[in-house]
Each structure stands twice: as structure tokens, then as C-alpha cells.
Amino acid sequence: MNPFPEFEVIPAVDMQDGEVVQLVQGERGTEKTYGDPVEAAQNWVEQGARTLHLVDLDGAFEGERQNAAAVEAIRDAVDVSLQLGGGIRTADDAISLLDSGLDRVILGTAAVENPAIVREISEVHPDSVLVSLDAKDGEVVVSGWTEGTGLDPAEAAGRYEDLGAVGILFTDVDVEGKLDGVHTDPVRRVVDAVDIPVVASGGVATLDDVRELREAGAAAVVVGSALYEGRFTLEDALAV
Template sequence: MNLFPAIDVIEGCAVRLIKGDYAQKTIYSTNPVEVAKGFHKAGATYLHVVDLEGAKSGDTPNLETIRKIVAESGLLVEVGGGIRSEEVIKRYLDAGVFRVILGTAAVSDPVFLQEMIDKYGDKIAVGVDVKDGFVAIKGWTELSQESCFDFCQKVQNMGVKTIICTDISKDGLLAGTNLELYKELSEKFSVDIVASGGVTTIDDVKTLAEMNLYGAILGKALYTGNIDLAEAVALTKEA
């Protein structure tokens, strides 16, 4: 299983939110590039970056920070947060990002999603953010009418290769992850599934790795010291 340490960016700083609530924000570093370098030093290969301002605006306000992370960290960087146009996709890919994540746009504009999959292939992943069984959109501020499993089936049929699934109710709480959800997703679908939200302990990492998931995102637990990244990387290499 691949580990994706996470950096959420607001105004060039590495932050974490609780359940996606911008009012519940903790700034962990004013230098995300150094944070990313630390992840690389601990043995990470990948990095998951979310532009939280972009998630609201649909633009790329932290593009220069992300460009610097790509250039200096030594990590393969995937980016999500308000990617709703081909122009923004191109901007990130031109900056050296290896994969972009479509969330709201994947739900609200399936024609656009299909066009981008056809054009960019596995450089397009879909973020499925789940609340009460339904897919949330617009920075988790609205619920769509799409159920999690129906939507995953639809995007798999469209040719998406990677789904990043976040249980919003678990995100940022350090109270454990939704193991049942990821088990069901891994059994139902053939795409690469990345678990996100509430991965709190090294045991969570071990259990997810035993499910043969493609990946797991580690967020707040890294910043609080609940999970040692080097230990988690070693564990997933053994699994």
C-alpha cells in the first residue's frame, strides 16, 4: 500500500481542518516545502496536496507554493481542491504535478469528467467525499444526490483509474477511520482505492494495508505525532 502524507494549503501555509470546517483551522507550518522535504526524508514517495482556497474559488491561489513543493521535495505530488476546468488541470500538470483530483466537477459535470479522462488518462483521479452515504461537493459544504457506491460505479465505468475516498465524519478528529467503508469499496470495485479521513494510529495503517488498498492518506496524525511516518512506510513495505 502506498502512503500519501498530506499537506493542506491556505495562504501558503500547511494547515489542517476538522471535518473540512474552515473555521476550525490549525496552522502547522508556514513553510510547506520544508514539511514536504521532511516527508521525503522519512521515506515517503508520494504527497497529497489540497489547495483549500482553490476548493472555494476554483482557481489556483497557491500554485507557486505547490510548484515549489514539486521542484524541491523529491516527491510525486497529486493535487486537489477546486479543479473544475481544463485550464487549471493544465496549470498543475505544467507545474510538474503527477495527478490531479477532480471532486465537485466530477459530480456536477460528468461530460467534462469524461473528456478529461479521455484526454489525460490516469493523470485524472476522482475524489469521493462521503457524508451520510452521499457524495459531498463544493468544499464539503453541499450534499449531492449521488450515493457513494453508485457514483464510484459510474466513474469506474467512465475509465477512472484512482478514487480517493474521504469519510468526512472522520476527518481531522483522530478518532479512527471508516474501515468498513474501505473494505466494501475494495471488494466492490476494481479501481485503485485511496482511503482518507481519520487514519489515526499505526494499527489503522496496518489494517488498511491488509485490505490490499492501493493507498492511504495520512493527515493530522502525522502533525500531532500519533503516527510516525518512517514507521508507517516501513510497515507498508513489509505488507
């Protein structure tokens, strides 16, 4: 089942030490904080979000989820689709999260190191795994974007489609958090490589960026800094 039958703009709720933050190119020490995760989630839902993109940044860096309490509080506070990434390293952990009411898990490092984990989870919870392919200088990076893999994101995307991934989350680390605009060519390459939805992330600064990613074939766009900094409203982005 396609989780994004219509184009969506998905607000990001990235969490570090129990607070909403946005990082520049995923680097610790560049963060800007935006308060309580539950309040942020409720705010985006009130403005019309149909899906929320939750990321446990501490989990992404440390390999073990650190913001579970905040995730659970968001799950209890809102009634929209929730997808979570960051620190999910085992099939049992992913299945437990899905059992608890999350709609999708996002696997990056775990899927790269053990591609079969995608099939293992999908056999229990079909249409529940988004594989995160985060690219820096055209190479998939893992472990909080600190380690290269040598993988080409478009080539890797096809492998995960075959294993049962419901979609690909493609993050362009080169522009992530910089508010300088998007690169559409890498997104098109991934879109062209698979038949499952591609969710684009990274660099969105204007409504034109949202339009360009949609025209590039993205089924949805994750937006963080631009929304938190008030570059445009979620309502205006949804109108795109």
C-alpha cells in the same frame, strides 16, 4: 497504469493562506497550522514518502485555486509523485497542471457536476485523474464538503471507473481530522465496487488504523493530522 503498485502511506500537505493546516471535518475555523508547505513536503520526502497529497483548501472552498505559488514551489523542491486537489474546476486547468509536471489531479466537485470531464482529461493525460468522493453520513458532498449531492459513494465510483479515472480518493468526512480512528465498512464498499485503486483518507490516528485500511482493500492511505501531531512517524507507517 496503477499509480500504487504497492501499498503507500501518503502524507497530506493541505494549504490555506500559504500555510500547511489541518481542519476538523473540513470546517473552516477549526484549522491548526503547521508552517511552510515546501518545508513540510521536503520533510516527508526525507522520511521516505514516495507520493505527496497536495490540497489547495482555499480553492476547494472558493472554487478557484489560491495556493498555486506554493504548489509550484513544492514541485520544484522535491522529486516524488505529486497529486493535487482543490479548486480544479475545468479540463483546461487540469491539463495545464499536468503539463506543468504534476502526476495526478484530484477532481471532486468538477467530476460530480460534470462527469465527462474525467474522460476529457484522461484522453490527453491517461492515468492522471483521481476522482475524490467525499462522504458525509453516507452521501457524497462537494464544494469543500458543504453541499450534499444525494449520491452513494460506492455507486458513483463505478461511473468514474468507466470514464477513465485512474483511482478513487475516498474521504470519510465523518471522521476526518478528529484523530478518533477510521471506519472501514465505507471503504470496503467502495473497494468492492471498482477494479481501480481506492485511496482512503480520514480518521487515521494510529498504526492500527493504517493496517485496518490496508486490510479493507485500500491501495494507499492519506495521513494528515496524525503525522503532524506526532502520533506515529512516517517511517513506522511505511513499515506497515
